[in-house]
Amino acid sequence: MSVAAATPHKAWQRRTPRAQFAVWAGWFFATALFVYCFSLISEKTIWAFVTDAPAQAGDLAVRMVPPDWRYIRELGRPIWDTINMATLGTAIAVVLAIPVAYCAARNTTPSVALVRPVALFIIVSSRSINALIWALMLVTIIGPGVLAGIIAIALRSIGFCAKLLYEAIEEIDESQVEAVRATGASRAQVTTYGIVPQVLPAFAGISVFRWDINIRESTVLGLVGAGGIGLQLNAAITQLYWTQVSLILLVIIGTVIVSEWVSAKVRHAII
Amino acid sequence: MLRIKGLTKRYRTGDLALKGIDLDVPDGQVMALIGPSGAGKSTVIRCINRLVEPTSGSVALNDVEITRLGSGELRRARRRMGMIFQEYALVERLSVMENVLSGRLGYVNFWQSWLRKFPQADIDEAFRLLSRVGLDHMANKRADELSGGQRQRVGICRALIQNPELLLVDEPTASLDPKTSRQIMRLIKELCEERKLSAIINIHDVMLAQMFAERIVGLQLGAIVYDGPPTGLTAAVLTKIYGEEDWSATIRKVDEDAPDEADDNAIAKAMPPASLERDRMAGLN
Amino acid sequence: MTDVALPRRWKKPPLIKSAFLRWSLGLGAAIYLALVIQTTPVNWARVWEGIPRGARFIAAFFPPDFVTRSAEIIEGISESLWMTVVATVIGIALSVPFGIGAAKNIAPAPVYYFCRGFLAVSRSFQEIILAIFFVKLFGFGPFAGVVTLSVATIGFYGKLLAEDIEDMDMGQAEAVRATGSSWLQWINYGVQPQVMPRMIGLGLYRFDINFRESAVIGIVGGGGIGATLNTAFDRYEFDSAAAILLVIIGIVMICEYGSGYLRKWVQ
Numbered sequence: 001m002s003v004a005a006a007t008p009h010k011a012w013q014r015r016t017p018r019a020q021f022a023v024w025a026g027w028f029f030a031t032a033l034f035v036y037c038f039s040l041i042s043e044k045t046i047w048a049f050v051t052d053a054p055a056q057a058g059d060l061a062v063r064m065v066p067p068d069w070r071y072i073r074e075l076g077r078p079i080w081d082t083i084n085m086a087t088l089g090t091a092i093a094v095v096l097a098i099p100v101a102y103c104a105a106r107n108t109t110p111s112v113a114l115v116r117p118v119a120l121f122i123i124v125s126s127r128s129i130n131a132l133i134w135a136l137m138l139v140t141i142i143g144p145g146v147l148a149g150i151i152a153i154a155l156r157s158i159g160f161c162a163k164l165l166y167e168a169i170e171e172i173d174e175s176q177v178e179a180v181r182a183t184g185a186s187r188a189q190v191t192t193y194g195i196v197p198q199v200l201p202a203f204a205g206i207s208v209f210r211w212d213i214n215i216r217e218s219t220v221l222g223l224v225g226a227g228g229i230g231l232q233l234n235a236a237i238t239q240l241y242w243t244q245v246s247l248i249l250l251v252i253i254g255t256v257i258v259s260e261w262v263s264a265k266v267r268h269a270i271i
Numbered sequence: 272m273l274r275i276k277g278l279t280k281r282y283r284t285g286d287l288a289l290k291g292i293d294l295d296v297p298d299g300q301v302m303a304l305i306g307p308s309g310a311g312k313s314t315v316i317r318c319i320n321r322l323v324e325p326t327s328g329s330v331a332l333n334d335v336e337i338t339r340l341g342s343g344e345l346r347r348a349r350r351r352m353g354m355i356f357q358e359y360a361l362v363e364r365l366s367v368m369e370n371v372l373s374g375r376l377g378y379v380n381f382w383q384s385w386l387r388k389f390p391q392a393d394i395d396e397a398f399r400l401l402s403r404v405g406l407d408h409m410a411n412k413r414a415d416e417l418s419g420g421q422r423q424r425v426g427i428c429r430a431l432i433q434n435p436e437l438l439l440v441d442e443p444t445a446s447l448d449p450k451t452s453r454q455i456m457r458l459i460k461e462l463c464e465e466r467k468l469s470a471i472i473n474i475h476d477v478m479l480a481q482m483f484a485e486r487i488v489g490l491q492l493g494a495i496v497y498d499g500p501p502t503g504l505t506a507a508v509l510t511k512i513y514g515e516e517d518w519s520a521t522i523r524k525v526d527e528d529a530p531d532e533a534d535d536n537a538i539a540k541a542m543p544p545a546s547l548e549r550d551r552m553a554g555l556n
Numbered sequence: 557m558t559d560v561a562l563p564r565r566w567k568k569p570p571l572i573k574s575a576f577l578r579w580s581l582g583l584g585a586a587i588y589l590a591l592v593i594q595t596t597p598v599n600w601a602r603v604w605e606g607i608p609r610g611a612r613f614i615a616a617f618f619p620p621d622f623v624t625r626s627a628e629i630i631e632g633i634s635e636s637l638w639m640t641v642v643a644t645v646i647g648i649a650l651s652v653p654f655g656i657g658a659a660k661n662i663a664p665a666p667v668y669y670f671c672r673g674f675l676a677v678s679r680s681f682q683e684i685i686l687a688i689f690f691v692k693l694f695g696f697g698p699f700a701g702v703v704t705l706s707v708a709t710i711g712f713y714g715k716l717l718a719e720d721i722e723d724m725d726m727g728q729a730e731a732v733r734a735t736g737s738s739w740l741q742w743i744n745y746g747v748q749p750q751v752m753p754r755m756i757g758l759g760l761y762r763f764d765i766n767f768r769e770s771a772v773i774g775i776v777g778g779g780g781i782g783a784t785l786n787t788a789f790d791r792y793e794f795d796s797a798a799a800i801l802l803v804i805i806g807i808v809m810i811c812e813y814g815s816g817y818l819r820k821w822v823q
């Protein structure tokens with residue numbers, strides 16, 4: 001239009017040239033890194049196997065159908081064990097996570113210089129080491145079985161629960177705590193009246209959320225001998241009973257979906 | 272009698288919030304502390320019950336020097352000072368009753384408070400206070416279901432159930448509408464008269480301060496620049512406290528407000544059975 | 557000020573209002589616990605015996621030996637890191653279409669159900685189970701690990717992306733559509749700006765998870781530090797195992813601080 005032509009052009013750019021350059025450099029660097037990493041992996045890969053994989057997968061799929069439904073009678077107990085490992089492990093973890101979170105939160109810790117780093121270290125180590133590795137060690141120590149699984153789940157979950165809980169504690173409204181303190185309440189009373197009510201919903205939500213994750217985690221602990229449905233899965237795979245394997249996988253999907261649904265419902269009810 | 276001498280507070284950031292305040296508040300006096308934001312009003316109040324630790328100077332309540340107390344004694348001293356907060360600072364997920372009873376925490380041991388087994392006398396007193404402010408039917412409501420004015424009345428009950436000798440009031444009306452602000456201020460004033468309490472009220476609103484306080488202290492940059500009766504707040508004084516501004520609309524002509532005040536009073540008195548209020552709450556649920 | 561009928565009793569109202577529900581929940585929990593204790597065989601003698609063994613086990617961890625197996629450790633860790641980078645990038649790239657497809661408010665019904673189904677299945681299986689199958693298909697080595705982690709990333713990230721899109725402000729998106737934009741333009745201008753900040757944070761978080769998971773899929777042959785760790789355990793070289801675990805902890809810590817810093821920088 002003539003109006004547009006009459007007015008002098010004003011160049012518009014989303015970013016300044018410098019920012020634009022930084023963005024391009026960032027993308028370039030990220031792409032280069034990705035390509036480099038991929039080439040390293042590709043070096044260690046036998047591509048013949050990979051190209052053969054679709055055929056293999058088709059073959060496996062054929063052998064897995066139909067699932068061996070009669071086998072389901074033997075799966076009741078392992079599923080029960082799996083759920084128990086998740087539930088008890090979570091219960092133990094949340095109980096132990098409370099003092100850890102209390103010590104790790106900046107506003108409640110007895111000492112920022114001494115106690116807090118210890119609590120943070122507990123959290124990081126518990127989070128970094130997968131339940132399977134905990135189980136691997138525990139099976140050697142206390143022998144195979146559900147108990148090793150429960151403890152493994154508990155040890156792995158402490159860090160997760162404590163981390164989310166201490167973040168919740170750090171986010172509380174300090175003025176409510178101050179108000180309770182101003183009444184002349186003792187430290188323990190300030191905690192139970194000023195802090196606990198504020199973090200209770202978060203605490204319940206975290207527990208249920210972790211329980212849901214733990215159901216999934218506990219399905220594999222059997223691979224290293226710590227009980228649950230993983231034992232059956234391992235046995236079925238090593239004996240090449242593929243129809244049993246497919247049934248076990250279906251049962252796992254079902255359990256996980258149900259637990260996810262329960263967890264979502266409970267969290268919804270809490271909030 | 273509250274006696275403050277040479278109260279100084281330097282925050283860790285290096286800001287000098289209070290520059291040696293001297294202040295005496297006799298028993299039964301309602302005093303308003305005014306001043307611009309950042310003048311140190313909140314710091315004064317918090318230094319009195321040591322929610323903020325003063326850097327130097329002394330605070331003495333009835334000859335007990337609060338600034339020297341150990342933590343156990345400090346808690347006993349805090350019981351005698353009720354505090355009312357700006358954003359109410361109720362524990363939102365506790366019920367109204369639990370919030371009021373939390374004012375007795377300094378008097379009961381941990382297990383009593385944990386199990387909510389407060390002495391019957393405390394519960395009676397809590398109900399009496401709640402009915403005094405017109406909220407006894409709300410005892411088991413959760414604090415976050417209440418309106419602003421109702422929350423502040425619960426906050427007042429929490430402070431009064433401590434059976435205090437002094438009320439520390441920090442911006443009680445900052446988040447309330449003008450009418451509710453007046454009702455709350457009037458309630459505080461009446462309760463102070465009933466119980467012969469002295470009070471220090473931090474307040475932004477100069478008009479409200481003039482209306483309800485018998486003594487005004489103006490604070491500017493951590494130092495007292497005015498101390499006198501409400502009538503002494505002239506344009507010159509206000510300029511000294513807040514800086515240059517046209518103050519003609521703020522300075523109160525005492526008689527003009529009188530009928531209006533009586534009208535408000537009637538509403539405040541009629542509040543306890545206020546079914547209107549109750550219906551509104553029911554709608555909220 | 558009228559005195560109401562005093563004294564009045566007050567009791568804390570119970571958390572769950574219905575008495576029946578309250579009692580049945582309590583009873584249910586008690587029954588469940590009793591059942592669990594009854595059906596969980598614990599060989600206490602074995603546990604008792606395990607305590608000194610555990611002490612010896614832990615003692616064998618000290619001091620961690622970084623030196624003897626340093627070549628393997630470095631190789632394993634770097635392999636884990638490559639796998640993490642590649643899997644995170646591929647996983648997130650693939651999860652974008654799945655996430656968009658699984659958002660109820662912008663995807664047509666058949667696409668929605670297909671994507672939701674795929675996400676649910678890929679999220680149901682723990683990484684180890686996926687790894688077992690991918691190792692079978694692709695052979696031992698990091699490629700199987702990359703595929704495993706990518707699929708797991710799609711499940712995690714796609715679901716969160718879908719939920720984020722479902723939670724977005726439709727008003728803003730509608731305004732962009734009202735300008736006559738094409739579908740892709742609409743996604744780019746109406747949807748992407750709303751979900752981007754949180755998704756960047758979640759991507760960094762997923763990177764962190766992928767690294768930690770890469771430490772275990774090696775146990776079933778998926779490459780990375782897990783293989784080294786497994787070998788250390790098999791050879792009873794617990795001091796080397798301790799060193800590996802410490803390295804993992806250290807890298808996770810660096811990732812955590814780094815991602816916190818990056819997130820601040822991005823936003």
